[in-house]
Amino acid sequence: MLNSVKRGFTRSAGIAIAALAAGFIAAAPAQAGPTLDKIKERGVIKVGVGSQAGFFAPDANGRWQGFFVDFGRALAITVFNDPDKVEFTNSSPQQRLPALQAGQFDILLSAVTQTITRAFKLNFHFGPVVFYDGQGILVKKSLGVTKAAELDGATIGVQSGTTGEQNIADFFKKTGKTYKSVVIEDTATFTQALTSGRVDALTQDGTDLGLRRAALPNPDEYVLLPERLSKEPLAPAVLGGDDRWLEIVNWTVYATIQAEEFGITSQNVDTFLTSDDPAIKRFLGVDPSLGQAIGLDPKFAYNIIKKVGNYGEIFERNLGKSTKIGFERGLNNLWTQGGLIYSPPFR
Ligand SMILES: N[C@@H](CCC(=O)N[C@@H](CS)C(=O)NCC(=O)O)C(=O)O
Structure with missing residues (x-):
């Protein structure tokens, strides 16, 4: 009798401890990680950005807008469920990399x-x-x-601290022609x-x-030559050593992509709440x-899509055919549409 009571007690205590441990493991990761702790204490995510309208620029009311800015807002939703708990600071290509190293930013969303x-x-470490x-x-x-x-003996402006500075040298080495580089740091003077x-x-x-x-008053007087001299995969950059923060960045971006793969938009997301598809649920x-x-708000993806939209919406709103920028999706289309944009599974 005593034995069975004891056994029963031990078993239920064991289950309780296991459940506690499981709960702890499940809940702990969202708190863990020095970057996230710092951000939560500060109440805002610090993001380094550039200053090109379409990618990142303050509007007439001083509110930052743009393709990269929207990923910063999505990140603020994952962390705080608030797209405004993010502070964007313009930093030149020359200065932003050391600034990230020095911890002045939690992330660069600056076309790095x-x-x-x-x-x-x-x-x-780079996100998607x-x-x-x-x-x-x-x-x-x-x-x-x-x-x-056809460029031979040309004087070419390069922005300091960018990959472009090195690529142009490689290009002229290959063509055997000459050029003179003028290195410029300031974006406006560029x-x-x-x-x-x-x-x-x-x-x-x-x-x-x-x-x-x-953005020029007379764009027709300028030509963007057809060649692309290099591959420039632009990705969010964080400082190495904080895997948890990197994963939050990764899955925030993936949420926007996965939503587009599912056909879920900011406009129709609520209609998907009654879907029977277990993956969508x-x-x-x-x-x-x-x-x-995983220790995140179960509705983090819903909140991102509702407030910021899916990857395609972010692209179209800031850069797409309906804007004066008018970029094609091209490689930035979903993998199902001939592009390279792909989300790993949410499971
Ligand atoms: N992708 C290149 C160049 C990055 C870059 O310079 N991006 C532009 C924006 S698209 C920029 O920051 N320009 C200066 C600015 O916007 O302030 C790199 O990583 O070196």
């Missing part, structure tokens, strides 16, 4: 190219590529050049160098040049088991 040197030498870009060259139409290979005639051409990420061209938190298991 993922490279092996930045991973190993700077100790950066949010934009597949390539380096371009912008010239004045009056120069009469129609392809990059465009002016071309419009004032100080340089014959500018080289930078193709989209950056496209955005600069679109898990994704939107109708079935809270996934969120509980």
Whole structure:
């Protein structure tokens, strides 16, 4: 009798301890990690950005808008369920990498190219590529050049601290032609160098040049040459050593992509709440088991989609055909549509 009572007690205590432990393991990760702790204490995520309208720029009311900005807002939703608990600070390409290293930012959402040197030498970890870009060259139409290979002896403006600085050197080594580089740090003077005639051409990420061209009063007088000199996979960058923070970044971006794969938008997300599809139930938190298991708000993906939208909406709103920027999706289309945008499973 005593024995069976004792056994019973031991078993239920064992179950309770196991349940507690499981609960602890499930709940702990969202709190763990120095970056997230710091962010929660501060009450805001610090994000380093550039200043190109379409990617990142304050609007007339001083509120930051843009493709990369929207991923910052999505991140603030994952962490705080509030798209405004995020502080965007413009930092030049030259300064933003050391600033991330020094802990002045929690993340760069500033069109940073993922490279092996930045991973190993700077100790950066990269989230999912949010934009597949390539380096371009912008010239004045009056120069009469129609392809990059025709440039010989040209003076070319490069933005300091960028991958473009190195790529252009590689390009001219390959073509065997000569060029003179003018290294410019300040973003505003970068465009002016071309419009004032100080340089014959500018080289930078193709989209950056496209955005600069679109912002000029006379865009038709400038040509973005057709070649792309490099691969520029643009990804969120965080400092290495905090896996938990990196995973929060990863799955925040993936949530926007997975929503597009499911056909879930900010407009129709509520109609999916009654879906019988178990994957959609898990994704939107109708079935809270996934969120509980990973220690995030089970509705984090729902909240992101409702307030910011899916990847395609973010792209279209800021850069797409309905904007004056008018970018094609191209490589930035879903993998099911011939692009490279792909989410791992939410399970
Ligand atoms: N992807 C390149 C270039 C990044 C870059 O310079 N991006 C542009 C924006 S698209 C920029 O930050 N320009 C300066 C600014 O916007 O303040 C790199 O990682 O080195």
